[in-house]
Amino acid sequence: xxxxxxxxxxxxxxxxxxxxxxxxxxxxxxxxxxxxxxxxxxxxxxxxxxxxxxxxxxxxxxxxxxxxxxxxxxxxxxxxxxxxxxxxxxxxxxxxxxxxxxxxxxxxxxxxxxxxxxxxxxxxxxxxxxxxxxxxxxxxxxxxxxxxxxxxxxxxxxxxxxxxxxxxxxxxxxxxxxxxxxxxxxxxxxxxxxxxxxxxxxxxxxxxxxxxxxxxxxxxxxxxxxxxxxxxxxxxxxxxxxxxxxxxxxxxxxxxxxxxxxxxxxxxxxxxxxxxxxxxxxxxxxxxxxxxxxxxxxxxxxxxxxxxxxxxxxxxxxxxxxxxxxxxxxxxxxxxxxxxxxxxxxxxxxxxxxxxxxxxxxxxxxxxxxxxxxxxxxxxxxxxxxxxxxxxxxxxxxxxxxxxxxxxxxxxxxxxxxxxxxxxxxxxxxxxxxxxxxxxxxxxxxxxxxxxxxxxxxxxxxxxxxxxxxxxxxxxxxxxxxxxxxxxxxxxxxxxxxxxxxxxxxxxxxxxxxxxxxxxxxxxxxxxxxxxxxxxxxxxxxxxxxxxxxxxxxxxxxxxxxxxxxxxxxxxxxxxxxxxxxxxxxxxxxxxxxxxxxxxxxxxxxxxxxxxxxxxxxxxxxxxxxxxxxxxxxxxxxxxxxxxxxxxxxxxxxxxxxxxxxxxxxxxxxxxxxxxxxxxxxxxxxxxxxxxxxxxxxxxxxxxxxxxxxxxxxxxxxxxxxxxxxxxxxxxxxxxxxxxxxxxxxxxxxxxxxxxxxxxxxxxxxxxxxxxxxxxxxxxxxxxxxxxxxx
Numbered sequence: 001x002x003x004x005x006x007x008x009x010x011x012x013x014x015x016x017x018x019x020x021x022x023x024x025x026x027x028x029x030x031x032x033x034x035x036x037x038x039x040x041x042x043x044x045x046x047x048x049x050x051x052x053x054x055x056x057x058x059x060x061x062x063x064x065x066x067x068x069x070x071x072x073x074x075x076x077x078x079x080x081x082x083x084x085x086x087x088x089x090x091x092x093x094x095x096x097x098x099x100x101x102x103x104x105x106x107x108x109x110x111x112x113x114x115x116x117x118x119x120x121x122x123x124x125x126x127x128x129x130x131x132x133x134x135x136x137x138x139x140x141x142x143x144x145x146x147x148x149x150x151x152x153x154x155x156x157x158x159x160x161x162x163x164x165x166x167x168x169x170x171x172x173x174x175x176x177x178x179x180x181x182x183x184x185x186x187x188x189x190x191x192x193x194x195x196x197x198x199x200x201x202x203x204x205x206x207x208x209x210x211x212x213x214x215x216x217x218x219x220x221x222x223x224x225x226x227x228x229x230x231x232x233x234x235x236x237x238x239x240x241x242x243x244x245x246x247x248x249x250x251x252x253x254x255x256x257x258x259x260x261x262x263x264x265x266x267x268x269x270x271x272x273x274x275x276x277x278x279x280x281x282x283x284x285x286x287x288x289x290x291x292x293x294x295x296x297x298x299x300x301x302x303x304x305x306x307x308x309x310x311x312x313x314x315x316x317x318x319x320x321x322x323x324x325x326x327x328x329x330x331x332x333x334x335x336x337x338x339x340x341x342x343x344x345x346x347x348x349x350x351x352x353x354x355x356x357x358x359x360x361x362x363x364x365x366x367x368x369x370x371x372x373x374x375x376x377x378x379x380x381x382x383x384x385x386x387x388x389x390x391x392x393x394x395x396x397x398x399x400x401x402x403x404x405x406x407x408x409x410x411x412x413x414x415x416x417x418x419x420x421x422x423x424x425x426x427x428x429x430x431x432x433x434x435x436x437x438x439x440x441x442x443x444x445x446x447x448x449x450x451x452x453x454x455x456x457x458x459x460x461x462x463x464x465x466x467x468x469x470x471x472x473x474x475x476x477x478x479x480x481x482x483x484x485x486x487x488x489x490x491x492x493x494x495x496x497x498x499x500x501x502x503x504x505x506x507x508x509x510x511x512x513x514x515x516x517x518x519x520x521x522x523x524x525x526x527x528x529x530x531x532x533x534x535x536x537x538x539x540x541x542x543x544x545x546x547x548x549x550x551x552x553x554x555x556x557x558x559x560x561x562x563x564x565x566x567x568x569x570x571x572x573x574x575x576x577x578x579x580x581x582x583x584x585x586x587x588x589x590x591x592x593x594x595x596x597x598x599x600x601x602x603x604x605x606x607x608x609x610x611x612x613x614x615x616x617x618x619x620x621x622x623x624x625x626x627x628x629x630x631x632x633x634x635x636x637x638x639x640x641x642x643x644x645x646x647x648x649x650x651x652x653x654x655x656x657x658x659x660x661x662x663x664x665x666x667x668x669x670x671x672x673x674x675x676x677x678x679x680x681x682x683x684x685x686x687x688x689x690x691x692x693x694x695x696x697x698x699x700x701x702x703x704x705x706x707x708x709x710x711x712x713x714x715x716x717x718x719x720x721x722x723x724x725x726x727x728x729x730x731x732x733x734x735x736x737x738x739x740x741x742x743x744x745x746x747x748x749x750x751x752x753x754x755x756x757x758x759x760x761x762x763x764x765x766x767x768x769x770x771x772x773x774x775x776x777x778x779x780x781x782x783x784x785x786x787x788x789x790x791x
Contacts, residue, residue: 022445029441037430045423049395052419053383055309056397060412062308063316064401066298067410071403074272074288075253077198082274082286083250087205090187091276091284094214095207097180098224101149104178111148114155119144121159126221126265133266133358135351143262145225153180153224161219168219169195184215191217201269202289204237208245208275208282211238218289222263235261237271237287244273244285255405257320258290258364268292268364292327292363299327313394314414321377321407323369329362331390336360346391368411372396376409388413395419547580547607554581554610557617559588567595572764574786576730576771583609584728584785587617589624596624596632598663599785601680601728603656603703609783615646616659616702632663632676633713640678640702647703658703662726666718671791673718676711678702680728683749685756687721692749722791723756730784731767736774743774760790 156174173185202218211228227238236256243254253274261269270290318326331339368389381399388394393416401408465473567590583605587598602612619642623635664675675682677697684693755766
């Protein structure tokens, strides 16, 4: 309610109850439906996201396995092929034939009639196509070999080959009689058949000494050139040759990633190589040029993406360490016009777009520098949502590929819009349903609030008449709900007011007598309270005297400080009962060989805890003196039996009282400590150590426990200067500090470390002061017992 002053009076502005009810109905319904709708949407979205990522990961793993298996198969094929006697003999014959060209032929004479055709081929066919794909124009001088043997073989097998470009491999030989052509006619059909059967782009035989490509199936302009000093000595073909040439292992294979390769008109090319051995002697290098179509077929599922669960926008692709594709983009294959328009929209350099158009390929050209490729090339395997190389949000599952020599990663992706399309439809339906429900709720809330407020308004008018003193106003009662009950109550109140007024005079007459009578009663009650107060004070004094006597009894069972120092040497004890008597106690026994110390926390505190502590101390004495036990674990096992026997002997029902305890025995001659614990640990700070060594206790008490088992005995070697600490949980559980939080174990350890180099008595003083500073004005919550001893 808001108030404002007008003419010295308050005018109250209030919202009508009918409007309030409408708003309340609307808010309750709106919030309920909205929450349910949002929860349904979120649950569906998360489920669909998980399902989509699972599908993408399954496709990724399937394609990764296929690609990795394919490359392993390539390695097996090239190794098997290099060991084939036919290949070994072909390598020998081609080398011999190539080296005999000058002795068998008049090369200058042969070139006089052929060289013009070779230059015309380079100029009109090779360079014309190559320069379309280069930013800087290449010349014949840069691309043609200076070696006369190379130019002669290229003239015979390329320029004068009657087959069209791309079919030069169909010719078995040339119109020339020499040992090289004889070898070519003998081995070429076999090697050509092998290439066609396994789908390789080309197969090379290379002289391991000179680097001369003495044979090529496909006959591009790299044929016959030298990979050490020829025009293509700086290509990745030359790199894979040089790495393989230096290998001395017949099973060695080397592979190089795709790079732009001039002899293939600057298309990206990749090669795998292995040495050829004749017995123990390396005689050459076998090189396969990778078939791009095979990789494309695997990664695109032969352009049947939907059959493997990738829908209308999903694809799997490989990315190299240069962040470019190693297989065709689905979007170039399916709709090249839209793909090129997209590249222009996202500002891909025009030079790159032109190369993709010329080659009709994205391999080595389309850059994919996304969050996923960066993470995968960094060695990570994950699932994420981010924008892909088209700048379209996608769900992506990625990982590195395990292919020796290639730093490749595989990406399995689908557009977020397609993956979440069912969720978006659900969201639309939820919004529509919510809008309809809100309209219905607004209409129904109007009629419901009107039905409620109309009789309330009538009752309000009657109540105002009563407030003005009109006790004869007629209040209608025609409903049986709460409003009808309220109307009946008003009528009863109206009758009561009338009756009250009639009796008021009689009441005034007897009021004085009642006041006098009541005053007398109060005086008597005051005297009674004084007597009861004296009785309570007397009883309280008796109880406190009894507790103080109990404290003296408890003190009698606890070792005195002189005995502790005599038997333990440098030590301290912090013993602070929460009340006059304590549920915590400490205990000691000793003989000529060893001294034993225990710190125990009994169930409860105050008088009940103290009673349990007396039973515990007596039982410990029996364990050692009556039963002759020295091993801590055996002492605790026997102690548990005695405690359970004591508390079950009375026959008054099940009693689960018991204690937590930390018990150790120190043998001065051997320098060893044996220890066992029930819930409470042993802390050791080694001399010069920067951390607390904790020996953990068995997670069971001394007393009745469902799954109890024998206690574990620990034996620890200690050295001079090491500090041992046994304690109960009172210090760590104390509330205090600026926020009123528990002190806790970790800060307790840190504080003990900070004072561990002090003498033990000073440690005790420092610990007492720390407790008081931490507790401040807070009440002590539990008994505290802490014993420290330095070896």
